[in-house]
Amino acid sequence: MRSARIIAAGSAGSLFAHSAGDQPIASWAGKASDSSYADIGTVVGDGWTQGGAALATYAIGALGHYARVEHIGSDLIRAQVLNGVLTTALKIGVDRTRPSGGARGFPSGHTSAAFATAAVLDGHYGWKAGIPMYALAGFVGWSRVRDNVHFLSDVVVGSAVGVIVGRTVTAGHKTRQWTIVPTPAPGGGGAAFFKSW
Numbered sequence: 001m002r003s004a005r006i007i008a009a010g011s012a013g014s015l016f017a018h019s020a021g022d023q024p025i026a027s028w029a030g031k032a033s034d035s036s037y038a039d040i041g042t043v044v045g046d047g048w049t050q051g052g053a054a055l056a057t058y059a060i061g062a063l064g065h066y067a068r069v070e071h072i073g074s075d076l077i078r079a080q081v082l083n084g085v086l087t088t089a090l091k092i093g094v095d096r097t098r099p100s101g102g103a104r105g106f107p108s109g110h111t112s113a114a115f116a117t118a119a120v121l122d123g124h125y126g127w128k129a130g131i132p133m134y135a136l137a138g139f140v141g142w143s144r145v146r147d148n149v150h151f152l153s154d155v156v157v158g159s160a161v162g163v164i165v166g167r168t169v170t171a172g173h174k175t176r177q178w179t180i181v182p183t184p185a186p187g188g189g190g191a192a193f194f195k196s197w
Contacts, residue, residue, distance in 0.1 A: 006164050022151040026099035029148040041143020044136065045110030050117055051080045075120050075169050083116040083165045084109075087158070100148050108150045111141040111158030112165070119166020137162065 043049055058073025060066070091104040098105035114137035122130030141155040150158075 002167065006160050006167075022099075022153050025145060025152050026148060029146055030099065032146070032148075035143075035146050038143040038146045041140040042110065042147065045114045045140035045144070047080070047084060047109060047113050050113040051077070051084075053117070054080050072120070072124055075124070076117060079116040079120050079166050079169045080113060082169065083112050083162060086161055086165065087112045090157075090161070096151075096154070098149055098154075099151055102149065105150055106154045106157065107161055108141060108144050108154045108158035110144050111137065111150075111155045112162040114140040115159045115162025116166045116169075117162075119163045120170055123167060123170025 054073060054076030056073075057076055058070055061068070061070025061073050087107060087109045090107055091109070094106045095104055096106035097103060115134070118130065118133035118137045121133050137159065141159055144150040145152055145155055
């Protein structure tokens with residue numbers, strides 16, 4: 001249900017951005033001078049950077065015997081793989097020309113990768129990690145628009161894809177309290193598990 005709301009919001013945002021902002025913003029970005037900060041977003045959102053960070057997190061957890069870090073690294077790896085597959089499939093299927101003239105601009109892969117990481121960390125740690133990571137992912141998206149390699153609507157859909165992927169990978173990972181209660185069962189004995197919030 002939550003993914004359906006994200007898809008709906010991403011679709012609506014993309015349609016609005018496409019009709020109202022894509023061309024004017026791309027025209028402005030094409031005329032603007034080069035930006036030094038946009039290069040940071042290009043590096044941070046790159047699939048190799050995101051995938052490398054995921055692998056490093058997993059390796060640190062596994063080698064140091066930190067089960068939680070290893071689990072987060074595993075989720076980050078799964079998110080980046082799934083995100084890469086979905087984003088690439090959309091890029092090939094839609095084959096939208098970028099504002100700079102290149103091919104396969106829809107959706108933004110840098111943006112989807114950064115938002116997938118943000119959603120995984122939000123899924124594990126909540127808003128305290130989520131807010132700064134989503135802000136960083138938003139910066140990555142803006143840098144792609146500022147560099148004139150993506151339309152605003154490419155970035156909006158990329159963010160929705162990344163959030164859906166990250167939330168899907170971490171679904172059910174939040175800390176829960178469970179209670180084991182002895183209950184009668186046919187043949188004797190038994191136990192029931194109850195979740196408390």
